[in-house]
Amino acid sequence: MDVLTFSHVICRPTREEAEAFAKHTAVDNGDTEAIDNLVNLQFAHAHSFPHDLLAQIKHLFALGHGGFPLIGTPDDVAAGIIKLHATGFVGTTLSFVDYIKEFPYFRDTVLPKLKEAGIR
Numbered sequence: 305m306d307v308l309t310f311s312h313v314i315c316r317p318t319r320e321e322a323e324a325f326a327k328h329t330a331v332d333n334g335d336t337e338a339i340d341n342l343v344n345l346q347f348a349h350a351h352s353f354p355h356d357l358l359a360q361i362k363h364l365f366a367l368g369h370g371g372f373p374l375i376g377t378p379d380d381v382a383a384g385i386i387k388l389h390a391t392g393f394v395g396t397t398l399s400f401v402d403y404i405k406e407f408p409y410f411r412d413t414v415l416p417k418l419k420e421a422g423i424r
Contacts, residue, residue, distance in 0.1 A: 306394040311384070312368020313398050314375045315410050322376045329401055330366035339365050368399050378413035382421070385414070389423045 314329070316322040339362050347353060347361070364370045374384040388396055400406040418424035 307392065308395045308397065309388060309393050310369075310371040310397040310399070311374050311388070312371040313381060313400050313406070313410060314367075314373075315378055315381045315406065315414060317377065319376045319380060322380070325401075326367060326373075326375050330363055334366035336362075336366075371399060372396065374398075378410075378417060381410070382414050382417035385418060386421050386423060 314322045314326050316325060342365055343358065343362055347358070353361075361370065364373065367373055367375075372384070372388065374381045376384075385396065398410075400410070415424060
């Protein structure tokens with residue numbers, strides 16, 4: 305059986321730019337009420353979760369609905385996808401904050417690295 309996962313991409317020329325945008329998206333502009341409601345619905349019966357784990361889950365939901373975070377430079381993002389592949393996932397869906405603006409950079413900088421690694 306093949307297994308896929310889903311990932312959220314924030315790819316920028318520098319790691320600092322990517323992390324700043326992730327903070328802008330999830331921390332500075334996250335809809336905390338919506339995130340709390342979503343986490344409460346999905347984890348309604350998970351009363352034994354440690355508070356720090358729930359905080360991490362909420363942060364990941366604010367970034368990209370809980371997907372595997374691929375945040376950083378093109379090298380970082382490619383390495384994350386390669387790691388997913390090495391772990392046994394046959395693929396991942398990708399989400400972006402603004403697909404139209406962000407995908408061309410991903411296409412031009414990350415996909416060649418994946419092709420070079422033999423997984424595309």
